[in-house]
Amino acid sequence: MSGLDKLTLVCAAALALGACDAATETAALAVAAEAPAPEAEVSERGGDAWCDEFExxxxxxxxxxxxxxxxxxxxxxxxxxxxxxxxxLVLSQHRFAGTTLATSEPIDVEPVYGVAGLRDLDGDGAAELLIPLFSGNVNTVFSVWHQDETGLFAPVGELSGYGIDSFEARNGLVIAPSRGNAVTHYQAASRIGASGLEAVYEIEIDYEQRTCQLTYSTDLAAAGLDAASLIADCEARDWGN
Structure with a gap:
C-alpha cells in the first residue's frame, strides 16, 4: 500500500472521529502527492502516521x-x-471499509517512551495490543488488550518491562523482563486467562552475585514448570549480557 493510500485511510478514520476536516485531508493529500515522505512524518503534514513506522x-x-x-x-x-x-487517549477499532467496531472510554496516560504496538504474547497466532501508559527511567507499563474470537480487542491487564520487543511468548506464558536497578533485574511470567492477565511466577536476577531467586509463584505444575528448573535455567544465562 502506498503512502498516499495509507494517508487517505488514516485521515478517513480521523474524519469519522472528528480529528480532522475535509480541508485538512485535501491539504495533506496535496502535500503527500507533491513530496512523498516516510509515513511516520505524515502527522506533520496534516494526516496521521502508522504507529509501527516511527523511528x-x-x-x-x-x-x-x-x-x-x-x-x-x-x-x-x-x-x-x-x-x-x-x-x-481514546482507542477506536475500525474496518477499512469504513465501519467503526468499537470505541473505548478515555484511558489515562502519562509521559511515555515509544508507541503502541501489536505482538502475539501468548502464541495463539493473534496479536495483542500493547499501549504504553507511563514510563520510568528504564521500564514502561503497558495496557494489554487481547483479541476475542470476533477479533475485537479488550483490556486484560498490565505488563511492565523494557518495551514491546522485549516481551516473549513461551509455552503459553507471557515473559516480561524488567530492571529494578543496575544489578537487579526481573523476569515475570503470566498467562492470559478467563479473568485476564494472571501472574504465574517472578524471578529476581542479581547480576552482581550471579544468582536467581524465585520471589513469587503459583500453580507451576499446571504450567508444566518446577521451581528448580526455572532457577537452573535462569542461572545458566550469559551473565555478560
Whole structure:
C-alpha cells in the first residue's frame, strides 16, 4: 500500500472521529502527492502516521493507526491537557471499509517512551495490543488488550518491562523482563486467562552475585514448570549480557 493510500485511510478514520476536516485531508493529500515522505512524518503534514513506522525514540503520545490485518485497523487518538501534554487517549477499532467496531472510554496516560504496538504474547497466532501508559527511567507499563474470537480487542491487564520487543511468548506464558536497578533485574511470567492477565511466577536476577531467586509463584505444575528448573535455567544465562 502506498503512502498516499495509507494517508487517505488514516485521515478517513480521523474524519469519522472528528480529528480532522475535509480541508485538512485535501491539504495533506496535496502535500503527500507533491513530496512523498516516510509515513511516520505524515502527522506533520496534516494526516496521521502508522504507529509501527516511527523511528526508535519517536512518536510517543502521537495520534497514529495500527493495521491489524487486511480488514481492520486501530486508531489511537491522544487528548491533551491544558499544558499541551497527552493525559488520555481514546482507542477506536475500525474496518477499512469504513465501519467503526468499537470505541473505548478515555484511558489515562502519562509521559511515555515509544508507541503502541501489536505482538502475539501468548502464541495463539493473534496479536495483542500493547499501549504504553507511563514510563520510568528504564521500564514502561503497558495496557494489554487481547483479541476475542470476533477479533475485537479488550483490556486484560498490565505488563511492565523494557518495551514491546522485549516481551516473549513461551509455552503459553507471557515473559516480561524488567530492571529494578543496575544489578537487579526481573523476569515475570503470566498467562492470559478467563479473568485476564494472571501472574504465574517472578524471578529476581542479581547480576552482581550471579544468582536467581524465585520471589513469587503459583500453580507451576499446571504450567508444566518446577521451581528448580526455572532457577537452573535462569542461572545458566550469559551473565555478560
Amino acid at each position: 526508535a525514540g519517536e512518536g510517543a503520545s502521537t495520534d497514529c493507526a495500527l493495521r491489524v490485518d487486511d480488514q481492520r485497523f486501530l486508531y489511537l487518538d491522544y487528548l491533551t491537557d491544558d499544558d499541551g501534554y497527552a493525559s488520555q
